[in-house]
Each structure stands twice: as structure tokens, then as C-alpha cells.
Amino acid sequence: MTTRLFGEPVERREDGRLLTGQGRYLDDLGAGALAAAFVRSPHAHARVRDVDVSAALDVEGLVAVYTWEDLPERVGRALPLLIPHPALTHGRTAHPLARDVVRHVGEPVVMVVATDRYLAEDACARIEVEYEVLKPVVGLEEAAHGAQLVHDDVPGNVGAHLVQEVPSGAGASAREAIEAAPHRLAFRLDIERSASTPLEGRGVYARWDGTDLRVYTSTQTSTSVRMAVAAALGLPLPHVEVIAPDVGGGFGVKIMHPWPEEILVPWAAMLLGREIKWTEDRREHFVSSAHERGQVQHVEVGFDDDGRVLGLDVTILHDHGAYTPYGIIVPLITSTQLLGPYKIGAYRVEFSSIYTNTVQVTPYRGAGRPQGVFCMERTMDKIARHLGKDRTEVRRANFIEADEFPYDQGMIFQDGRPLIYDSGDYPEMLRMVKELIGWDDFERRPGRGIGIGCYVEGTGVGPYEGGHVMVTSDGRVHVSTGLTSQGQGHETVFAQIAATELGVPIERVSVVTGDTRRFGYAVGTFASRAAVMSGNAIALACRKVREKALRIAADALEADPADMEITEGLVHVVGAPSASIPLSTVAVLANPLRYAFDDEAVKATQFAGAASPDRPPVAEGDEPGLEGRDYYSPIRSTFAAGMHAAIVETDPLTAEIRIVRYAVVHDCGRLINPMIVEGQIHGGVAQGVGGALYERMVYDEHGQLVNASFMDFLMPYATEVPRVETAHLETPSPLNPLGIKGAGEAGVIPVSAVVAAAVEDAEGIEIDRMPISPSDLFELRSRRSADSG
Amino acid sequence: MEHEITLVVNGTARRARVPARRLLSDCLRHDLGLTGTHVGCEHGVCGCCTVLLDGEPVRSCLTFAVTVDGQEITTVEGLAGPEGPSPVQRAFGECHALQCGFCTPGFLCTVTALLRENPAPTDEEVLEGISGNLCRCTGYQNIAKAVHRAAELLAEEGQ
Numbered sequence: 001m002t003t004r005l006f007g008e009p010v011e012r013r014e015d016g017r018l019l020t021g022q023g024r025y026l027d028d029l030g031a032g033a034l035a036a037a038f039v040r041s042p043h044a045h046a047r048v049r050d051v052d053v054s055a056a057l058d059v060e061g062l063v064a065v066y067t068w069e070d071l072p073e074r075v076g077r078a079l080p081l082l083i084p085h086p087a088l089t090h091g092r093t094a095h096p097l098a099r100d101v102v103r104h105v106g107e108p109v110v111m112v113v114a115t116d117r118y119l120a121e122d123a124c125a126r127i128e129v130e131y132e133v134l135k136p137v138v139g140l141e142e143a144a145h146g147a148q149l150v151h152d153d154v155p156g157n158v159g160a161h162l163v164q165e166v167p168s169g170a171g172a173s174a175r176e177a178i179e180a181a182p183h184r185l186a187f188r189l190d191i192e193r194s195a196s197t198p199l200e201g202r203g204v205y206a207r208w209d210g211t212d213l214r215v216y217t218s219t220q221t222s223t224s225v226r227m228a229v230a231a232a233l234g235l236p237l238p239h240v241e242v243i244a245p246d247v248g249g250g251f252g253v254k255i256m257h258p259w260p261e262e263i264l265v266p267w268a269a270m271l272l273g274r275e276i277k278w279t280e281d282r283r284e285h286f287v288s289s290a291h292e293r294g295q296v297q298h299v300e301v302g303f304d305d306d307g308r309v310l311g312l313d314v315t316i317l318h319d320h321g322a323y324t325p326y327g328i329i330v331p332l333i334t335s336t337q338l339l340g341p342y343k344i345g346a347y348r349v350e351f352s353s354i355y356t357n358t359v360q361v362t363p364y365r366g367a368g369r370p371q372g373v374f375c376m377e378r379t380m381d382k383i384a385r386h387l388g389k390d391r392t393e394v395r396r397a398n399f400i401e402a403d404e405f406p407y408d409q410g411m412i413f414q415d416g417r418p419l420i421y422d423s424g425d426y427p428e429m430l431r432m433v434k435e436l437i438g439w440d441d442f443e444r445r446p447g448r449g450i451g452i453g454c455y456v457e458g459t460g461v462g463p464y465e466g467g468h469v470m471v472t473s474d475g476r477v478h479v480s481t482g483l484t485s486q487g488q489g490h491e492t493v494f495a496q497i498a499a500t501e502l503g504v505p506i507e508r509v510s511v512v513t514g515d516t517r518r519f520g521y522a523v524g525t526f527a528s529r530a531a532v533m534s535g536n537a538i539a540l541a542c543r544k545v546r547e548k549a550l551r552i553a554a555d556a557l558e559a560d561p562a563d564m565e566i567t568e569g570l571v572h573v574v575g576a577p578s579a580s581i582p583l584s585t586v587a588v589l590a591n592p593l594r595y596a597f598d599d600e601a602v603k604a605t606q607f608a609g610a611a612s613p614d615r616p617p618v619a620e621g622d623e624p625g626l627e628g629r630d631y632y633s634p635i636r637s638t639f640a641a642g643m644h645a646a647i648v649e650t651d652p653l654t655a656e657i658r659i660v661r662y663a664v665v666h667d668c669g670r671l672i673n674p675m676i677v678e679g680q681i682h683g684g685v686a687q688g689v690g691g692a693l694y695e696r697m698v699y700d701e702h703g704q705l706v707n708a709s710f711m712d713f714l715m716p717y718a719t720e721v722p723r724v725e726t727a728h729l730e731t732p733s734p735l736n737p738l739g740i741k742g743a744g745e746a747g748v749i750p751v752s753a754v755v756a757a758a759v760e761d762a763e764g765i766e767i768d769r770m771p772i773s774p775s776d777l778f779e780l781r782s783r784r785s786a787d788s789g
Numbered sequence: 790m791e792h793e794i795t796l797v798v799n800g801t802a803r804r805a806r807v808p809a810r811r812l813l814s815d816c817l818r819h820d821l822g823l824t825g826t827h828v829g830c831e832h833g834v835c836g837c838c839t840v841l842l843d844g845e846p847v848r849s850c851l852t853f854a855v856t857v858d859g860q861e862i863t864t865v866e867g868l869a870g871p872e873g874p875s876p877v878q879r880a881f882g883e884c885h886a887l888q889c890g891f892c893t894p895g896f897l898c899t900v901t902a903l904l905r906e907n908p909a910p911t912d913e914e915v916l917e918g919i920s921g922n923l924c925r926c927t928g929y930q931n932i933a934k935a936v937h938r939a940a941e942l943l944a945e946e947g948q
Contacts, residue, residue, distance in 0.1 A: 011882060012882070016882075019874060021823070021825020022866075025827065031822065198891075246889075248889045248892075249888075282831055675885050682927060682928030682929075710829075710832065710834035711834055715923055717922070
């Protein structure tokens with residue numbers, strides 16, 4: 001590895017097009033395509049009695065109108081339940097268009113196709129749907145009472161119920177450990193709904209040429225959309241290609257698939273023989289995509305005089321909305337990642353995943369971890385408060401020590417594999433974050449507080465990703481991987497890996513992601529997995545290419561491959577740069593030719609004398625071309641970690657909360673590109689600040705989302721996000737060849753816990769419900785005054 | 790009923806036939822094929838669709854195309870000069886001030902106008918200046934840094 005690019009803050013290779021308006025996002029494609037629009041339910045819970053489209057029929061430009069009854073059986077059936085789990089006993093998914101009952105505001109009922117979007121919406125406005133309005137189930141605890149049902153055949157609105165128990169070393173249950181503990185606390189925590197809210201919504205554009213279907217979709221998984229579309233439309237897989245173009249942010253919501261529109265738009269494109277495009281608008285995104293976060297947690301903890309947790313019992317009510325297409329991944333992650341960097345004596349966690357007449361819940365950056373970390377970190381702070389100890393001291397007393405890895409938490413993680421932490425150094429990380437924020441010198445005063453939050457994040461979940469690397473006869477290196485990109489800089493970091501592994505200038509490397517024409521086998525981009533999974537797969541594929549290049553070059557130079565290396569695209573004998581051959585020529589020689597198409601190609605033709613006449617031109621077991629493909633499939637996840645600390649100030653009159661300093665220590669193993677990792681952390685923290693102080697989905701008693709716009713759902717602007725101070729610790733992962741761990745979600749995970757801790761410190765009021773607005777804090781202050789008055 | 794309008798976009802007169810309700814953002818994107826201007830909310834909050842109208846930043850999603858007949862519009866496609874990307878564009882790249890890039894054209898237009906008005910803004914003025922644009926990826930820190938860097942580049946180039 002002579003071209004050291006791994007670890008460097010290389011400027012992004014995708015930026016050239018994105019800075020000049022040359023990006024190709026979904027709605028930038030398909031000029032002239034027909035436009036789809038949808039009539040969506042205005043009711044949270046209703047029976048569809050009748051759909052009258054007659055008034056729409058004379059809208060100029062109308063091409064087609066479809067209801068559920070128009071769909072063939074295969075297309076109209078319930079959408080797939082993507083992640084089955086034995087505990088999900090009552091999983092339910094929606095139909096692409098409502099069949100008889102609508103279960104949340106925004107559920108699609110009628111699809112309209114017209115010559116442009118304005119006209120399609122005109123037609124939608126004229127379609128009359130007659131509903132029999134049913135009583136909606138709104139509010140997590142109301143839903144859990146089960147008086148009204150979201151699905152008639154799901155008693156108590158319980159989709160899933162799961163209990164997991166880890167006894168103490170001595171074999172005590174959590175209950176026994178808590179009862180026997182010198183100190184005990186019990187409390188309740190609430191986290192409200194938020195959502196990914198990428199600035200580009202979803203979108204689908206499909207074209208059918210009579211044999212082959214091409215679908216562009218703003219997705220985090222093109223390979224899986226491809227399989228889902230092929231299955232729903234009954235097409236042979238090789239006749240379907242799916243491409244994720246430039247994607248304007250995902251943050252989890254676009255890993256959900258297939259969306260109704262991802263089935264319906266291609267289906268209609270085939271039926272009509274016309275190109276069709278649908279681009280989600282902002283209100284549609286609020287009411288018809290997915291949300292996350294909403295949970296109620298009941299916690300009981302027993303601990304000793306040092307603050308060591310002896311037993312922890314957590315009961316979680318998780319709101320999964322009207323349907324469960326993504327299974328119970330979110331509460332599973334909350335339950336397991338709640339443990340963080342700590343050794344808990346005995347642990348019991350129970351969750352009930354509950355239906356409500358609201359938008360479905362699927363992962364949003366952090367995917368259940370922010371809730372779990374909020375629970376554990378609030379617990380640590382309450383223990384410290386109870387014992388009168390420093391909050392960092394209590395955490396330190398519970399840490400897994402640096403010499404205890406691999407550390408088995410005794411649970412099953414979201415990938416169905418044991419929750420075993422591979423590496424880390426939590427005591428060192430705590431020291432670093434305390435120093436960065438100035439914990440020991442902090443001057444506390446009324447209205448000024450400090451808080452801390454720690455987390456461990458399972459990243460790089462399997463099952464696998466692959467990479468393909470091809471060197472062409474012009475010396476260019478073409479890398480492809482199946483997973484997708486939504487701004488993480490994959491074109492840059494994967495090029496850094498390939499350039500480093502192959503010893504070529506990065507300018508010669510190009511990377512394609514999320515295009516099933518280039519790479520058909522993949523899982524997708526989620527769970528902070530892209531760099532770990534595809535990064536390692538591409539490195540392994542490069543190593544195959546390198547080995548072949550050295551072999552061919554050694555043959556040509558009559559040298560030993562073991563004595564050769566590649567530097568700046570030149571294959572040469574170590575220490576003898578004159579005995580060399582360009583990688584471009586090696587690529588030519590790798591492909592024995594009959595026909596010369598240019599001057600370089602002449603070298604590989606049959607009369608050029610390059611190959612031995614005693615061997616077949618392509619040896620047994622070999623393949624023509626200088627290319628390689630390999631896969632990385634980890635035995636289990638790798639565990640990144642981080643600790644954040646913040647100082648907040650609260651206004652004595654308005655109760656406004658201002659974050660004045662925010663410090664992050666982060667460990668994602670070896671850094672491929674520190675600039676990009678920091679960018680991921682900044683963005684994650686900003687989303688965390690949104691979740692801690694501003695963002696909530698406000699449903700009224702009718703199940704109407706009353707703040708479904710950017711006017712009312714308050715995402716932070718530049719004026720609301722603090723400057724983030726960062727420091728990195730690198731404990732390489734022993735699980736993968738590059739020693740890396742994921743970084744994508746990290747920033748967001750502990751922010752609510754950190755801000756709650758800091759506000760609590762500033763105000764002396766326990767903060768058990770997030771987000772916290774100035775009104776909420778004002779209310780808490782008033783209640784305290786009333787209590788003490 | 791459609792209206793014949795002429796927009797001077799990035800220095801070139803462009804004609805389009807549009808209904809009165811056609812948004813400027815849709816006109817630029819779909820009638821004129823300038824898809825660099827993005828639409829993030831269509832209610833004037835996110836700032837993705839910001840373009841320069843006679844040099845001033847406006848929300849093209851809150852503007853009917855017919856109302857700007859005859860006026861000059863600069864979109865992200867028009868920011869680069871003959872020598873390549875503008876100092877603002879270069880600064881955004883250098884400072885890693887973009888991730889998914891969807892909000893970026895709006896920021897670039899906003900910041901171009903901001904620095905024209907105030908070539909050496911303070912930290913506060915930078916935050917205030919970009920506080921009408923949403924970014925969901927970067928956390929704004931590197932965007933603020935890029936504005937200062939762009940100011941430096943502009944000063945160096947004496948523009």
C-alpha cells in the first residue's frame with residue numbers, strides 16, 4: 001500500500017456535480033414522463049364505502065385513475081412484512097391502495113396518472129371518496145388499553161411482545177437483584193415522535209420497453225426494491241433494473257421498501273406503456289412515509305453504594321403506528337443497545353409494540369438507540385443524584401474495562417447474533433470527553449448546567465455486501481458496490497480504499513453505488529454499515545485484482561510476484577522502478593484478444609508474442625480481464641462508541657434553552673476520511689438537537705397530524721445548532737480487514753440524554769420527557785413553584 | 790390559459806409558455822430543464838429553491854413564473870464563471886459544507902448574495918445570513934466555515 005489515502009481528509013469527489021447543479025436527483029430525471037398523484041385518506045380510521053371518479057374524468061390531461069379494485073391480485077396484495085420475528089405475532093402491512101379500511105391519515109386510496117403533476121392533482125381534487133369514519137386509536141397508552149382496535153383481528157393492539165432476561169453472574173434475576181439491592185429507584189420516561197425528514201422526499205420513476213423494466217427510486221436499497229418489484233409484478237429478475245440516483249438524504253426512512261408507489265408506478269408504466277414519475281411533496285412525506293422514536297419506558301433499578309447497577313428492569317411501550325412492514329427492529333435495538341458501555345448485574349427488558357392510527361414507524365437515524373440511551377443515561381444520572389455522587393463517577397463504576405473485550409452482553413442483537421462488543425476503551429473515552437468539555441472545572445450556577453451521555457452502537461450489521469473492481473486498458477479503476485448513497489461520501493471513501501489497496505492515483509478511480517446494473521447483490525445502506533460492509537468488500541476485491549496484476553506483470557517482466565508492488569499505477573519490482581509495466585498495460589495483457597481496437601490492444605493479440613504457446617491463453621480457473629469481485633460477510637456486528645457532553649443555559653424568564661458548548665468523543669475504529677466522519681457527527685448532533693429541543697409529531701384526538709409542514713415541525717436552522725467540538729479515539733475492530741466501525745448514526749444517539757442531563761443540572765428539575773420546549777420547561781418550573789409553595 | 794413569458798436566466802433569454810399557476814421553481818426545472826434548483830417543501834420554509842431574482846435571493850417555490858416575466862434570474866447553474874466554479878462553490882467543497890447536496894443550490898445562491906452585500910461578515914452575521922435555509926445533513930458548522938472561506942477567496946480575487 002504505497003498510495004496512502006486511507007485516513008486522509010480527501011475532498012469529496014461527488015461535490016463537483018452537486019455544487020454546480022449537475023446532480024441527478026429523482027425529480028431531475030424523466031423529463032416528459034407522465035405524472036402520478038394520489039388521493040390520500042383524510043381520516044385516521046375509516047371504512048372506504050365508495051370511490052366516485054366521474055368528476056375527474058373531464059380533467060384535461062387525465063390518463064388513468066386506479067383504485068384497489070383495479071389492481072391485479074399480485075399487485076394489490078398486502079405489502080411484504082420485511083423482517084419477520086417470532087415475537088411479532090400480529091404483524092400487519094398495508095395494501096398499495098386501501099382495500100377497505102384506511103388506518104392513518106395519508107394512506108393512499110386512489111392513484112391518478114396525468115400529463116403533468118398540476119393536472120394529476122386537479123383530478124385528485126375532484127375524486128369523491130365516501131368514508132364511514134371509525135373511532136381512531138391515538139396515543140400510545142390509550143392504544144395499549146385496547147378499548148378501540150386499529151386492526152379488528154389484533155387484540156389489545158399488540159403487534160409484538162418480547163421479554164429478554166440476562167441473569168446476574170450469580171444467577172439472580174433482575175427482579176431478585178433489584179429487591180436485594182441497597183438502593184432502589186423507579187421512574188417513567190417519555191420520548192415523543194420525530195422523523196427522518198430528508199429534504200428530498202421519496203420519488204419513483206419507471207420506464208418499460210416491452211421487455212425490460214427500469215425503475216429509478218430515491219431509496220436506501222435498490223437491490224431489495226428490485227426483488228420486491230419483480231415479485232409484485234411477476235417479472236423475471238434479470239428483466240428488472242433499479243437505480244438509486246443522487247438521493248437527497250435518507251436517514252432511515254428510505255430503507256423502508258417497497259413503498260406503495262414503488263409498486264404502483266412501475267405497474268402503471270407497464271400497463272400504459274408510458275414513462276411515469278411520482279415525486280412526493282412535503283405534506284405527503286409527513287403523512288404517508290414513516291416516523292420514529294415514540295416510546296414510554298418504565299424503569300426500576302437497584303444499585304450499590306458506589307452506584308454500580310445490580311439489577312435493571314425496563315418495560316417499554318413502543319408506538320409502531322398503523323402497520324409493521326419493518327417488523328420490530330426499533331424496539332429490539334432499544335432493548336439491546338440500552339446497555340451501552342456498562343456491565344449491568346441483571347437485566348430484564350420487556351416491550352410491547354403497539355398499533356395506533358398514525359403513520360407507521362420504521363428506523364430513523366439511531367433506530368431505537370436514542371431511546372435506549374436516554375433510558376440508561378437518565379438512570380445513571382438519577383443514581384448519581386440519589387447517592388450525591390458525580391455523574392461521571394457513577395458511569396465509571398459501571399464501565400466495561402478496556403481489557404474485558406470481547407465482552408458478551410448475553411443478549412441477541414438486531415441481526416439475530418450474540419451481542420458481543422468487539423473492542424473499545426470507555427474509561428479513556430470518558431477521560432477525553434471530561435477534558436474536552438472541562439467537566440471538573442465547570443462553574444455551575446442557576447440557569448447554567450452540564451450534562452453527559454454515553455453510548456455503544458452496533459454498526460456494520462450483516463448479512464453481507466460485495467464489491468467489484470475492474471481495471472480497464474486506459475488504466476482507470478471502476479469500483480461498484482450494490483448499497484446506496486445519500487450523501488455519506490461513498491464515492492470518495494471507497495475510492496480512497498481502492499486507490500490505497502491498488503496503488504493508483506485516486507483520480508483514476510471511479511465509484512458507482514446503488515445501481516443494480518453494476519452490482520446486483522446487496523443489502524442496503526442503514527445501521528451505519530456502508531463503510532464497514534462495502535468498504536471491506538471493495539478492499540478484498542482490490543486485493544484479488546492486485547494479486548492478478550502482480551502475477552501478470554511478473555510474467556511479463558520475468559520476475560517473482562512476491563518482489564513486486566504497485567506505485568502510482570505502475571507495477572514494478574521493489575527497489576527497481578525501471579523494471580516496470582503500467583497497470584493499463586497489465587489490463588490489456590489480462591484479456592487475450594483476437595482483434596486490436598487500438599494501439600494498446602495490439603499487445604494482447606494472438607501474434608504479439610505475449611503469451612506462451614504452450615498454455616491456453618486463459619488458464620484454467622482464470623478469467624479474462626483485470627477485475628475482481630469479493631464479498632464481506634461479518635460474523636457479527638462491530639461496536640462503535642461515543643461520549644457527548646454539553647453545557648446549556650436557560651433563560652430565567654422565557655425558559656429558552658441554549659446549548660452553549662457541545663463536545664463529542666467518538667470511536668469508530670480506523671478513520672477512512674476524518675473530514676467525512678466529522679461531517680457525519682456534526683449532522684447527527686444537529687438532528688439530535690432537533691429531537692431534544694424542537695421536533696415532535698403532534699397528533700390531535702382525531703388522529704390528524706396537525707404540524708405536517710416545515711412551518712410547524714421545527715427542524716433546526718443554523719441559529720439553533722451549537723458548534724460541535726470533536727475528538728477521536730481509534731480502537732480498531734478486530735472483526736474486519738480494515739479495522740473500521742460505522743459512523744453514520746453516531747452523532748444523533750445520545751443528544752436527548754445529554755441535553756436532558758444539562759437542563760436538569762441547570763434547573764434542578766428532573767427531566768424525564770423529551771423533547772423539551774421552553775413551554776415544557778416553563779410548565780415544569782411552575783409546577784415546582786406550586787409544589788414548594 | 791397559458792402565458793408567453795421571457796426570463797433572462799443565467800444571462801440567456803429563455804421563452805416559455807406557462808399557465809398562470811406555474812411556480813417559478815417548476816418553470817425553471819421542468820420547462821427550462823434547469824434541475825439544479827431543488828424543491829424541498831413548496832411552502833417557502835426550507836430555502837432549497839432559492840434563486841437570485843435581479844440579484845436578490847427569493848424562494849422560487851413561492852413565486853409564480855408569470856410574475857417575473859422579463860426579469861433576470863440566476864440559478865446554481867449560473868454561479869460558475871468561465872474559469873470554473875465560483876469562490877462560494879469552491880469554498881463549500883473545500884470545507885465539506887455539503888453531504889447529500891440537495892439543499893446546496895439554495896445555500897450557494899443565498900451565500901452569493903450575502904457576500905455581495907457584506908464581503909466580510911462576522912460569525913453572527915453568517916449565521917443570520919444562512920438562517921433561512923434548512924440543511925438536514927451537515928449541522929451547518931461546515932457551511933458557516935465555508936461562508937468565511939468564500940469571503941477570503943473573494944477578497945483574494947479582488948471581486
